[in-house]
Ligand SMILES: Nc1ncnc2c1ncn2[C@@H]1O[C@H](COP(=O)(O)OP(=O)(O)O)[C@@H](O)[C@H]1O
Ligand SMILES: Nc1ncnc2c1ncn2[C@@H]1O[C@H](COP(=O)(O)OP(=O)(O)O)[C@@H](O)[C@H]1O
């Protein structure tokens with residue numbers, strides 16, 4: 001691992017990650033007829049204590065990226081470097097089974113669906129206490145005390161410990177999921193659309209909770225969401241994906257005010273603004289998102305891009321740093337004058 | 347208001363569900379009007395009664411639900427060209443399986459649902475389903491209906507409509523299925539299109555396409571739209587007049603600019619403060635102001651103002667006792683809150 005990355009306080013660094021799922025046909029003699037390129041070139045890093053937002057439309061590979069980082073899948077290619085509290089810098093895909101178990105203590109996941117992600121037959125003590133029990137960290141009275149404390153931390157009454165998930169609202173269930181994720185005091189929490197299924201008034205409660213916990217426990221978040229307003233609010237830096245590729249990443253204010261990739265520009269303009277005095281016409285993208293099993297040549301965005309030139313259909317643009325901490329993969333990034341949330345940039 | 351501008355008038359509508367656990371007062375006295383060609387936004391959090399309102403108007407409230415009180419007046423232009431008279435029908439009085447409501451449903455009032463996959467039959471092609479809808483309401487042959495269906499698919503921006511018409515729903519993307527639903531809904535030129543969260547299941551760039559399409563079609567065809575959504579951005583972009591619902595009641599109603607720039611009901615104010623807005627981080631970094639607690643369960647609507655347990659401006663001894671009256675505080679601006687008495 002390069003020393004530069006250590007001094008820069010990085011906790012996670014993903015390099016040119018690829019996750020291709022085979023498409024099989026036939027039942028007895030199934031053969032691979034192609035690949036879904038769910039993740040097809042993602043490079044990103046997260047510094048300790050910061051929140052990196054990962055945005056993009058459904059199917060672009062956000063969840064898969066999160067799962068490969070957690071080693072739920074073996075990637076097709078690429079590296080996932082993590083500064084584990086105990087093991088030091090490790091490349092996650094090359095860890096041994098025992099080491100993965102160790103890693104999981106320091107990397108946790110919060111799911112989108114607060115209804116489907118909790119076992120309905122387990123009470124809160126069992127749900128929140130399970131990671132502590134399984135890892136031999138606490139049991140008996142001590143376990144109960146730890147769970148009570150965790151419930152208090154996420155804003156739930158410890159008296160609820162013996163209740164089952166069905167007795168709780170969506171927002172409360174998401175708090176339960178957060179308590180469980182925090183049980184082992186993880187370094188990195190991957191939040192996969194944690195507020196997407198919640199009503200707006202409850203969304204705000206959970207966002208505030210996640211921000212408070214980050215301050216209190218020095219957590220680092222990978223915050224996956226398709227909602228650009230939420231991502232802007234919570235993230236220190238933001239990375240944008242399109243059809244399995246990372247197309248742009250930058251410090252949040254920079255990305256929203258000064259986008260350098262045409263897809264980021266289109267995404268920002270498509271968000272309906274909650275103000276009837278700001279009814280500007282969104283940039284209309286022609287056609288539909290490309291099929292990750294059969295992506296276009298060159299830049300995957302070129303068939304829909306209003307700025308495309310001949311080169312875009314032939315050559316795949318590489319992700320490059322065009323300003324400090326600002327990465328973009330577009331052939332024309334330097335010359336284009338794109339529009340951010342406050343209008344055209346200079 | 348001139349009566350000939352009026353299209354739909356909902357008065358004191360109460361739709362309840364009678365379950366073993368108790369009675370859910372899903373709609374608990376809902377009032378609003380829709381004018382011809384107007385876009386009315388209906389906003390509120392899940393469970394507040396938006397879909398039940400739509401279903402009550404269409405008379406498709408499922409068992410064990412029932413309209414228990416109120417009126418839904420539909421003002422139809424007279425059939426004759428020379429007369430400016432309107433026919434008035436009280437939809438609550440119709441037999442929900444009778445011929446009259448069936449000719450209104452789909453023909454005068456059409457629905458675009460949130461998830462087209464659950465409304466489209468998976469075993470029939472998109473085209474057959476549109477053709478069936480056309481033949482049901484219009485006196486045309488199968489061949490003419492197919493022509494019309496292709497025309498409608500073209501109108502909603504479906505690529506290669508004469509080929510897409512023979513596709514099955516699962517062969518289409520979410521955006522294309524929603525275009526198909528809109529084509530079907532508009533095939534009889536309804537006076538009112540009820541769109542129930544039509545873009546909630548779609549991604550932002552597809553949503554932008556569908557919203558633009560609906561705006562264009564409204565300009566071309568002139569129908570009124572009742573646009574149901576929980577997304578305040580979509581309301582701001584699409585609607586002229588807005589009703590805000592909370593626990594089966596309309597708590598505030600006003601033109602869209604007033605709702606966003608001069609909201610009066612504490613719930614409307616709180617909702618607007620709880621959402622993150624694009625560009626805000628750069629302007630001023632602030633915490634989101636969340637609304638405390640959550641929507642109470644529907645069997646036990648709180649006494650007095652149903653929002654009072656969550657309201658930061660409540661007056662103890664008043665808000666938890668008395669049901670607030672509907673107060674007119676400006677032209678077309680009404681709210682149910684004792685602060686404005
Ligand atoms: N286990 C899997 N097997 C095959 N294809 C998958 C698998 N998981 C995800 N995909 C496909 O990979 C693409 C990216 O999916 P996902 O990572 O879930 O996207 P997102 O979270 O951005 O919506 C999609 O086309 C999806 O259908
Ligand atoms: N089929 C049903 N049976 C019982 N209760 C129902 C049914 N449909 C709706 N409700 C109840 O009516 C209330 C309003 O629901 P709905 O109109 O679907 O809300 P939304 O505003 O999210 O569209 C909710 O409390 C819901 O639980």
Ligand code: SF4
Nearest residue numbers: 299302305312330331
């Ligand atoms: S590389 Fe070309 S097609 Fe791709 S985003 Fe840039 S200008 Fe558009």
Ligand SMILES: [Mg+2]
Nearest residue numbers: 062063064192
């Ligand atoms: Mg996902």
Ligand SMILES: [Mg+2]
Nearest residue numbers: 396397398542
């Ligand atoms: Mg609904």
